[in-house]
Amino acid sequence: MNKAKVLIVLLFSLMISLVAEAQLSSVVTSRDQVIQKKIKTFIVLNEESGFVMTQSPVKYKVDDEMPLCYFTIDNPANLVLPNIGRYLVVHELKKDAGGDQYDWVLENNCDEKDVFFSRTKFITVENSTWWNVLVDNDKVLFQSMVNHGFLKIDEQGDFSMVDDRNAASRWKLIYVY
Amino acid sequence: MYFKAKEIVAALFLLCMGHALVGQSDVFYTFFLEKEINLKAGGVFVHPLKNVGAENPIDVNSFLEKSIEKACLPLAGDGNEKAGNVNAWSQMPLFWQATSPDKANVVVSGSYNIEKESDAEVFRFYETNTAISNPIPYFEVRPKNRVSAEVILQYKYADGTLVSDTLRFHEISERKKNTKLKSMEKLLAECQKALEYDFRKLFLFADYETAKFSLEKVKVSDKGLKEELKSAGDLLKGRRIADLGNLYKRIYENEPSKEAAFCLGICYELVGNYPMAAKYYKQMPEFHTIARMKKSLILFDYLQSIGAELKLEEF
Numbered sequence: 001m002n003k004a005k006v007l008i009v010l011l012f013s014l015m016i017s018l019v020a021e022a023q024l025s026s027v028v029t030s031r032d033q034v035i036q037k038k039i040k041t042f043i044v045l046n047e048e049s050g051f052v053m054t055q056s057p058v059k060y061k062v063d064d065e066m067p068l069c070y071f072t073i074d075n076p077a078n079l080v081l082p083n084i085g086r087y088l089v090v091h092e093l094k095k096d097a098g099g100d101q102y103d104w105v106l107e108n109n110c111d112e113k114d115v116f117f118s119r120t121k122f123i124t125v126e127n128s129t130w131w132n133v134l135v136d137n138d139k140v141l142f143q144s145m146v147n148h149g150f151l152k153i154d155e156q157g158d159f160s161m162v163d164d165r166n167a168a169s170r171w172k173l174i175y176v177y
Numbered sequence: 178m179y180f181k182a183k184e185i186v187a188a189l190f191l192l193c194m195g196h197a198l199v200g201q202s203d204v205f206y207t208f209f210l211e212k213e214i215n216l217k218a219g220g221v222f223v224h225p226l227k228n229v230g231a232e233n234p235i236d237v238n239s240f241l242e243k244s245i246e247k248a249c250l251p252l253a254g255d256g257n258e259k260a261g262n263v264n265a266w267s268q269m270p271l272f273w274q275a276t277s278p279d280k281a282n283v284v285v286s287g288s289y290n291i292e293k294e295s296d297a298e299v300f301r302f303y304e305t306n307t308a309i310s311n312p313i314p315y316f317e318v319r320p321k322n323r324v325s326a327e328v329i330l331q332y333k334y335a336d337g338t339l340v341s342d343t344l345r346f347h348e349i350s351e352r353k354k355n356t357k358l359k360s361m362e363k364l365l366a367e368c369q370k371a372l373e374y375d376f377r378k379l380f381l382f383a384d385y386e387t388a389k390f391s392l393e394k395v396k397v398s399d400k401g402l403k404e405e406l407k408s409a410g411d412l413l414k415g416r417r418i419a420d421l422g423n424l425y426k427r428i429y430e431n432e433p434s435k436e437a438a439f440c441l442g443i444c445y446e447l448v449g450n451y452p453m454a455a456k457y458y459k460q461m462p463e464f465h466t467i468a469r470m471k472k473s474l475i476l477f478d479y480l481q482s483i484g485a486e487l488k489l490e491e492f
Contacts, residue, residue, distance in 0.1 A: 138301055173314070175302075175315045
């Protein structure tokens with residue numbers, strides 16, 4: 001009887017651990033994971049406009065292969081801001097090297113007053129690529145660290161920055177194995 | 178020196194006793210009942226199975242046709258060829274395709290339904306790292322492909338009674354972490370393969386296994402029979418079981434012995450006359466033979482129960 005109880009407890013613990021293992025401890029890909037190519041990739045989708053975040057945003061289709069993004073933390077010192085969030089860098093995953101081996105990241109360029117994906121090599125204002133990821137129910141908002149504006153995507157798929165949090169686009173992160 | 182002399186004396190003693198040192202053996206295949214099937218011996222008429230589903234991605238009727246064709250000569254497979262075709266009734270067709278339902282002992286009909294479906298389940302998670310003050314939500318979309326098939330076969334016998342068989346296949350593939358999603362084409366191919374296998378096995382009621390048959394040393398006084406007995410091993414190797422059975426029958430009738438009865442039993446078993454084999458084996462009971470005969474007689478009785486007319490060879 002006791003053995004049976006122990007067995008049940010063990011099985012239950014195993015199930016719990018398996019469930020826990022199935023979930024991500026963090027959406028952020030560490031530097032080591034980038035080197036090991038164990039990148040946690042996401043489709044970053046704005047359901048209102050139907051666009052997926054990428055250099056030239058594309059419409060989301062369930063059956064098609066979609067552009068993928070991943071998140072890193074550039075400076076470990078900025079890892080966590082208590083009760084606020086984390087400043088993450090949003091990268092676009094380049095699967096096909098094909099001569100385009102640069103690291104493309106989402107930049108809020110205040111000089112150009114524009115938001116776009118840039119090559120890290122040419123970015124001079126480091127924190128222009130840092131985004132505070134804010135949670136709104138089951139979606140997230142991207143707040144720039146440079147001017148604290150919020151990322152918005154319009155019906156044409158163009159990025160812009162808005163000051164009003166309510167006007168910001170909500171993004172759904174879809175984890176892709 | 179002492180041992181050699183002893184062996185020579187023993188050999189001479191056996192010779193004087195009139196024993197023919199046969200001791201020949203060979204490997205044969207024996208048949209046994211694997212499972213009972215719903216066909217009765219005689220004419221079988223097949224109505225094509227009706228597709229009751231919306232789609233028709235698998236040609237189920239071709240599997241049924243092949244299965245019936247194979248059932249017509251159920252024991253004429255590899256095993257029988259290896260056995261040297263010594264079993265007389267294993268060559269007889271037990272079933273044949275009737276030209277009309279009226280002329281059939283069994284009318285096979287039925288239906289099939291193959292369904293395929295694709296959908297996706299969406300799961301919401303949050304980061305689990307407890308050090309994170311504001312865990313970020315994310316989603317997982319787990320696409321799912323499902324294929325299921327159900328084939329219902331009905332057998333209507335000449336006396337009006339009905340029985341049925343059901344073949345089922347059900348496979349779901351879901352994309353999860355470390356688990357790839359099987360494409361619909363792959364699932365359908367698996368379904369086709371599984372149904373083909375099930376149909377292939379549907380009417381196979383017998384299987385075979387190897388058995389080593391060893392002729393016993395038989396005491397023979399008659400000079401003529403003793404001379405003939407020297408060829409027993411060759412007759413066994415050459416699969417001339419009718420000649421061998423005839424020889425042992427004459428020996429047994431001339432000079433009954435349990436060894437001669439046993440050898441005659443072997444000959445009857447090899448030609449498929451199991452009742453006669455059992456009768457002669459009884460005179461010299463041996464565990465392996467009893468066990469083998471028990472299995473063979475079950476097949477024999479089953480064939481008779483489904484109406485097979487088994488022509489039995491006599492010596």
